[in-house]
Amino acid sequence: MPPKRIQVLPGQLANQIAAGEVVERPASVVKELLENSLDAGARCIEVDAEQGGIRLVRVRDDGRGIHRDDMIRALQRHATSKIASFDDLMAVASLGFRGEALPSIASVARFSLTSRFEGEERAWRISGSGGEVNGGPEPAAHPFGTTIEVRDLFFNTPARRRFLRTGRTEYQHLEEAVKRIALSRHDVQISLRHQGKAVYSLKPAPDRPGQERRVAALLGQAFMENAVHVDFSTGPLRLRGWIGLPGFARGQADMQYFYVNGRIVRDRLVSHAVRQAYQDVLYQGRHPVYLLYLDTPREDVDVNVHPTKHEVRFREGRTVHDFLFRGLTDALAQVQPGVSAYAAAPPSSPPAAQTGRTTAPYSSQSPMPLAVRDQMAAYTALHPAGKNVPQSTPATPRLEPEAADGQLPPLGYAIAQLHGIYILAQNAAGLVLVDMHAAHERIVYERLKQDREAGNVVSQSLLVPVSVALSPAESALAEEYSPTFAELGFDIARLGPTDWVVRQVPALLQNADPAQLLRDMIADLSTMGASRRVEEQSNAVLATVACHGAVRAHRQLTVPEMNALLRDMEGTERSGQCNHGRPTWVQLSMEELDRLFLRGR
Known part of the structure; x- marks a missing residue:
């Protein structure tokens, strides 16, 4: 066999390779599209799915929309409106920034993109299959915002499609993806429909009582009944959210949500700090539950570490670790017997809450x-x-x-x-x-x-x-x-x-x-x-x-x-x-x- 020469991969093949990292299953599609909607300033997002997202994923928002002249460009790799320089990359303010999501999704599905750009009188639509666009933009009826439909995921890559699970399993992953976004932005209205049936419709929750109702709807009322509200800061760092009482720990680490500047992450440094804070109060083999939001200067966090952006790197990792550990340790230490889990200390200090394992809340x-x-x-x-x-x-x-x-x-x-x-x-x-x-x-x-x-x-x-x-x-x-x-x-x-x-x-x-x-x-x-x-x-x-x-x-x-x-x-x-x-x-x-x-x- 003659030696093979180095050559540039065709664009469609390159997109399909990128899709292997970005698009793992229908839930990955939903995550990327929801993040694009939030980056576009959407205040209302609707998600529809069929067969767990394998047959259809439709995401509709009321964001700024995409200009007609940018619609074809949006399906090209590394085309984005979110960053333009290295300085922008070092202080990313958006959830997405690589310009890989849409072309990767379009390369492994049948898709359509309909959008009406802010200030424009008409909406436009493009469609395609397997990364190929069917002509140019066509006029369409659509309010301000964008709707993206993704059908028959992995129809052109049978090997990838065989790795998908049943519709029920894929739906569970899809719902989890929507839940993570809904927990990250309480100010955005989000609804989910599956097989034509409404799963939930979450209204904006600007105040804490409304946020607690949203959290209870997504994580269960038991979470709120056994959680302590925390809100404390040191210098530029601020941590807020809810931590579960030790008696409410679970056998799996399946109810742990940690957001850094609005982006959900699973970071070893963060996990270690939380485990250390709970080390004195958790039974062996149990995992704490929490919903926490860390606010830190954008320039102190590198989000360009992992293809799915689930991992981040902190410039001052030890400082962040100690801040989390000491704050959560103090919050757990201030838990007092007989105080309701809904009680919380003022924002300046960690809260006090009910101690022990209670079977029902009381005044x-x-x-x-x-x-x-x-x-x-x-x-x-x-x-x-x-x-x-x-x-x-x-x-x-x-x-x-x-x-x-x-x-x-x-x-x-x-x-x-x-x-x-x-x-x-x-x-x-x-x-x-x-x-x-x-x-x-x-x-x-x-x-x-x-x-x-x-x-x-x-x-x-x-x-x-x-x-x-x-x-x-x-x-x-x-x-x-x-x-x-x-x-x-x-x-x-x-x-x-x-x-x-x-x-x-x-x-x-x-x-x-x-x-x-x-x-x-x-x-x-x-x-x-x-x-x-x-x-x-x-x-x-x-x-x-x-x-x-x-x-x-x-x-x-x-x-x-x-x-x-x-x-x-x-x-x-x-x-x-x-x-x-x-x-x-x-x-x-x-x-x-x-x-x-x-x-x-």
């Missing part, structure tokens, strides 16, 4: 300050080193403490203990069930973290030092991480090749088993590896330490002790979940209890 309550009388001496049994733990002044125990303002506190007051595991409390909404070990574990964990960050971890010398025999591998890790142990309040020393002694432990843990505690901490460090940051390693160890220091199940508590635990929960960050992400309390409203007993029927 919000303002969190009350910790009642001094609830911090009784009896509770020091749960905190052996209570004198070293910041808390309110002990007072005479009361079975039914009185709130300072005459109202019940968010988690109410204890009425009983069930099998030494759960605390039953009564609040204004109904019945509260508390897992006392999980709740106390979070309290101890947060106090240990605060002590470590403040550099004043209080240690307690053991009356009799405890000898621990480790394996050679465990002994090596104990030697490597001995500075970390010292920082956390432990005093350990090596007696032999594999023999160690524990002389001091954190004061909060003086009743824990030092030998088992040391082994568990070493096991945590061995699974994490040296690549993890010191802070992450310390937090993981503290989580294990807190589990050992928390009150155990089947321990009988007095009513004053139970009330003190409830008050501590109300004053502790992230108290809705234990260190492993499990819920610490559940609310049963009076309405739910009435339904259980068929009351009111």
